Amino acid sequence: APLIQRLDYQQPAFWIRKVDLTFDLDPAKTLVTSKMQVERNRSVPHGPLRLHGEELNLLRVLIDGSSVSFRQEGNELVIDNAPDADFALEIRNTTCPEKNTALSGLYTSGGSFFTQCEAEGFRRITYFLDRPDVMAVYTVTLRADATKYPVLLANGNLVSSGTLEEPGNKGRHFAVWSDPFPKPSYLLAVVAGDLVAREQRVRTRAGKDHLLQVYVRRGDLEKTEHAMNSLIASMVWDEARFQLPLDLERFMVVGVSDFNMGAMENKGLNIFNTSALLASPATATDADFARIESIVAHEYFHNWTGNRVTCRDWFQLSLKEGLTVFRDQEFSMDMAGTTSARAVCRIQDVRQLRAMQFPEDSGAMAHPVRPDSYSEINNFYTATVYEKGAEVVRMYQTLVGRKGFEAGMKLYFERHDGQAVTCDDFAAAIADANPGSALATRLDAFKRWYSQAGTPRVTAFGEHDAAARTYTLRFTQQTPATPGQTDKQPQVVPVVMGLLDRHGTALALNANGDTEQVLVLDQAEQTFVFENIDSEPVPSLLRGFSAPVVLHDGLSDAALLVLMRHDSDPFNRWEAGQRLALNRILHALRAGQPLVLSPVFIDAMRGVLNHPELDPAFKELALTLPGEAYIAEQLDVVDPQAIHAAVIAAQTQLASALRDDWAAAFEAHQIQGGYTPDPVSSGKRALANLALSMLVLDAQATGDTVWPGKAYQRFKDASNMTDRLGALAALVNAGAELAAPALERFHALFKDDALVIDKWFALQARAPESEGRVFARVKALTKHADFTLKNPNRARSLLASLCMFNPAAFHRTDAAGYVFWAEQVLAVDAINPQLASRVARAMDRWAQLAEPYRSAAREAIARVAAKSDLSTDVREIVERALA
Ligand code: DPP
Numbered sequence: 001a002p003l004i005q006r007l008d009y010q011q012p013a014f015w016i017r018k019v020d021l022t023f024d025l026d027p028a029k030t031l032v033t034s035k036m037q038v039e040r041n042r043s044v045p046h047g048p049l050r051l052h053g054e055e056l057n058l059l060r061v062l063i064d065g066s067s068v069s070f071r072q073e074g075n076e077l078v079i080d081n082a083p084d085a086d087f088a089l090e091i092r093n094t095t096c097p098e099k100n101t102a103l104s105g106l107y108t109s110g111g112s113f114f115t116q117c118e119a120e121g122f123r124r125i126t127y128f129l130d131r132p133d134v135m136a137v138y139t140v141t142l143r144a145d146a147t148k149y150p151v152l153l154a155n156g157n158l159v160s161s162g163t164l165e166e167p168g169n170k171g172r173h174f175a176v177w178s179d180p181f182p183k184p185s186y187l188l189a190v191v192a193g194d195l196v197a198r199e200q201r202v203r204t205r206a207g208k209d210h211l212l213q214v215y216v217r218r219g220d221l222e223k224t225e226h227a228m229n230s231l232i233a234s235m236v237w238d239e240a241r242f243q244l245p246l247d248l249e250r251f252m253v254v255g256v257s258d259f260n261m262g263a264m265e266n267k268g269l270n271i272f273n274t275s276a277l278l279a280s281p282a283t284a285t286d287a288d289f290a291r292i293e294s295i296v297a298h299e300y301f302h303n304w305t306g307n308r309v310t311c312r313d314w315f316q317l318s319l320k321e322g323l324t325v326f327r328d329q330e331f332s333m334d335m336a337g338t339t340s341a342r343a344v345c346r347i348q349d350v351r352q353l354r355a356m357q358f359p360e361d362s363g364a365m366a367h368p369v370r371p372d373s374y375s376e377i378n379n380f381y382t383a384t385v386y387e388k389g390a391e392v393v394r395m396y397q398t399l400v401g402r403k404g405f406e407a408g409m410k411l412y413f414e415r416h417d418g419q420a421v422t423c424d425d426f427a428a429a430i431a432d433a434n435p436g437s438a439l440a441t442r443l444d445a446f447k448r449w450y451s452q453a454g455t456p457r458v459t460a461f462g463e464h465d466a467a468a469r470t471y472t473l474r475f476t477q478q479t480p481a482t483p484g485q486t487d488k489q490p491q492v493v494p495v496v497m498g499l500l501d502r503h504g505t506a507l508a509l510n511a512n513g514d515t516e517q518v519l520v521l522d523q524a525e526q527t528f529v530f531e532n533i534d535s536e537p538v539p540s541l542l543r544g545f546s547a548p549v550v551l552h553d554g555l556s557d558a559a560l561l562v563l564m565r566h567d568s569d570p571f572n573r574w575e576a577g578q579r580l581a582l583n584r585i586l587h588a589l590r591a592g593q594p595l596v597l598s599p600v601f602i603d604a605m606r607g608v609l610n611h612p613e614l615d616p617a618f619k620e621l622a623l624t625l626p627g628e629a630y631i632a633e634q635l636d637v638v639d640p641q642a643i644h645a646a647v648i649a650a651q652t653q654l655a656s657a658l659r660d661d662w663a664a665a666f667e668a669h670q671i672q673g674g675y676t677p678d679p680v681s682s683g684k685r686a687l688a689n690l691a692l693s694m695l696v697l698d699a700q701a702t703g704d705t706v707w708p709g710k711a712y713q714r715f716k717d718a719s720n721m722t723d724r725l726g727a728l729a730a731l732v733n734a735g736a737e738l739a740a741p742a743l744e745r746f747h748a749l750f751k752d753d754a755l756v757i758d759k760w761f762a763l764q765a766r767a768p769e770s771e772g773r774v775f776a777r778v779k780a781l782t783k784h785a786d787f788t789l790k791n792p793n794r795a796r797s798l799l800a801s802l803c804m805f806n807p808a809a810f811h812r813t814d815a816a817g818y819v820f821w822a823e824q825v826l827a828v829d830a831i832n833p834q835l836a837s838r839v840a841r842a843m844d845r846w847a848q849l850a851e852p853y854r855s856a857a858r859e860a861i862a863r864v865a866a867k868s869d870l871s872t873d874v875r876e877i878v879e880r881a882l883a
């Protein structure tokens with residue numbers, strides 16, 4: 001497949017302004033008729049009309065009603081003699097939705113029709129200029145069997161519907177939908193099936209009435225209340241925070257069980273993976289409720305950041321994704337409410353960034369937020385484009401302030417509403433709205449965040465001069481080389497900071513008495529001097545994780561303890577505790593010695609657990625040890641087994657040393673009354689679940705049977721999924737004997753609920769490895785009657801869980817994990833390339849592995865790469881890995 005380069009961008013030779021699409025829906029053969037209004041783009045050289053099309057059966061091509069000569073060149077339909085004047089182009093083709101296991105384009109799932117067009121799925125429906133800078137107004141007519149597909153949906157407003165009367169259409173009906181907003185083809189959506197809807201009418205601040213609908217399969221309706229509430233909350237928030245109202249009379253959300261992604265922001269017709277939509281207390285955890293709220297909001301926010309203003313080309317993907325993730329993160333924080341609950345959101349987001357994006361940035365697939373080249377765009381829906389992109393947007397806000405950022409957003413929409421634009425356009429709008437700001441004066445340097453891959457390393461060194469009463473902070477920064485990028489320039493790094501004295505009191509940083517300020521780094525080396533500092537302070541740097549960098553500040557354990565106990569910034573309090581743990585784990589790993597937690601560390605953790613004021617949700621985060629992926633990130637050579645052993649040792653010691661405290665915490669955080677997924681209740685449940693898992697782990701070590709028994713009882717009696725799954729996880733993760741009967745019972749209880757059975761598979765595949773038992777279990781589960789590679793959620797529940805989220809089960813000295821990986825990647829690739837390439841990425845960081853893992857991993861990748869019929873998706877991943 002050709003490598004597509006960002007700098008090769010050219011406008012299309014033609015524009016398509018209007019599209020009239022008709023679908024005669026049939027699972028085996030759907031007829032698509034597309035009537036387009038086309039005009040030549042006079043600002044580029046005269047050339048042929050080249051339309052994209054994949055896996056289509058072409059029936060006819062007419063220009064202004066007459067047949068025209070054309071040729072097919074690979075996946076392009078080329079018309080050499082298109083008129084110079086505007087013309088009508090009509091194309092008829094068929095597709096086969098029921099054989100479309102790639103789930104891109106038009107496909108069937110559970111007997112209904114769905115589409116997924118981002119990024120390049122529209123070309124699997126009909127021939128088109130399938131690129132985001134071609135924006136057209138669409139009318140869609142759907143025709144289908146009225147009994148099997150009573151609901152017919154497309155973007156925009158319903159114009160008409162009725163029964164088809166013509167002979168040959170017996171039993172069929174139709175609906176015509178029209179979307180008044182010009183949009184790129186990737187936002188087109190069609191749904192047809194036997195669905196039911198939860199409906200709600202709402203009136204916005206602007207006084208307009210809207211109809212909100214959430215469509216799902218019969219039987220799932222009671223699981224849509226949370227999604228509907230989330231949608232309403234998103235509408236209210238976007239109007240209040242950014243003055244962005246809903247622009248459609250009707251806004252529809254649809255759930256589908258077979259879906260490659262979380263959800264998709266099609267104009268007025270968002271399509272969701274059911275895992276990101278359906279929730280009831282009995283079947284969804286607190287984490288599911290939070291994730292649904294954030295994804296519903298994310299897709300809704302795209303209506304402005306993505307749909308009203310879209311991307312000029314796919315290299316600009318972060319223009320909409322980074323910005324929209326930032327917006328959904330801000331929304332979740334505002335919904336959480338209290339300072340502490342906001343901090344919990346922030347910590348979770350940063351943990352996710354470090355677990356997913358940092359490894360990406362230091363592995364074979366490292367790429368800038370705005371990539372320079374790709375062969376398959378689906379491979380670039382990444383943590384870098386999404387999560388690092390969101391951090392970049394957050395830095396704009398930090399540099400220009402919250403009001404300044406809102407002014408920038410306003411200017412962005414004034415300038416670009418209805419356009420397909422670039423990340424540069426966004427940067428210009430934020431800077432132009434804030435002349436003279438720390439951003440505007442460094443805009444070119446700031447934009448390196450879009451062009452340079454790799455996580456910058458920032459070093460801080462503080463020096464106190466007692467005689468001069470000054471404190472000097474010297475910063476250096478350096479971004480490591482990444483594939484194809486060796487020389488890096490300094491980044492603009494906003495460092496939100498404060499200084500504490502050794503008792504934890506915040507010090508004045510300047511004559512105004514401010515105790516917090518933003519230092520802006522933009523050089524390889526910089527110093528800042530603080531006056532009137534009487535004694536050696538403890539610096540609290542990068543508060544709230546103000547930039548996506550790795551910070552080395554050389555703080556002693558004593559200084560970290562001061563921050564952990566006293567910093568006014570809750571993020572840095574959490575961070576200090578994590579670093580205390582990390583220091584110990586890294587020390588043991590580097591020295592090759594068994595890990596022993598110090599009494600000071602254990603006391604500090606006990607202090608957190610028993611703290612009278614800290615929120616339970618915060619305590620749970622602070623008492624959870626750093627993840628294995630994040631620990632691996634700190635090491636040049638990674639031995640997954642050694643890391644796992646160290647983490648288990650730390651957990652076991654923490655479980656045992658705080659035994660009585662865990663038991664007290666477990667009892668103290670029981671909730672009476674009904675289930676609500678609010679931050680306070682979910683924090684209590686999270687802490688109780690952590691305590692229970694520690695108690696069962698400790699019981700395994702001591703041979704005690706009381707706590708496993710209590711966990712089993714709680715598992716049986718639980719009135720909500722968070723408690724039930726928490727108790728089950730405690731048993732499974734500790735390797736308790738009661739795990740087997742509990743798993744069996746859980747399966748029997750929920751065998752008819754696919755999303756819960758996904759959890760059942762994932763829990764087993766993510767369990768801490770012990771003597772190869774987890775790996776053996778996963779292999780056996782691939783043969784389970786409920787397992788299939790065809791459903792992405794189910795496939796991920798085993799494959800991604802093992803290969804990406806369970807390093808100690810996956811990386812084996814006998815290489816069996818890699819053999820399994822290669823088999824599964826190839827098997828999935830034949831069904832669903834997008835899914836296969838996600839699983840393929842489990843090997844991104846093979847080059848950092850210790851031997852014997854490294855050589856064995858390379859061999860497995862090479863074996864996959866040697867297959868001649870790989871998809872472009874998987875080929876790009878394995879070739880980048882081997883490059
Ligand atoms: N654009 C979707 C989302 O991130 C993914 N296709 O919301």
Ligand code: ZN
Pocket residue numbers: 298302320321324
């Ligand atoms: Zn998105």
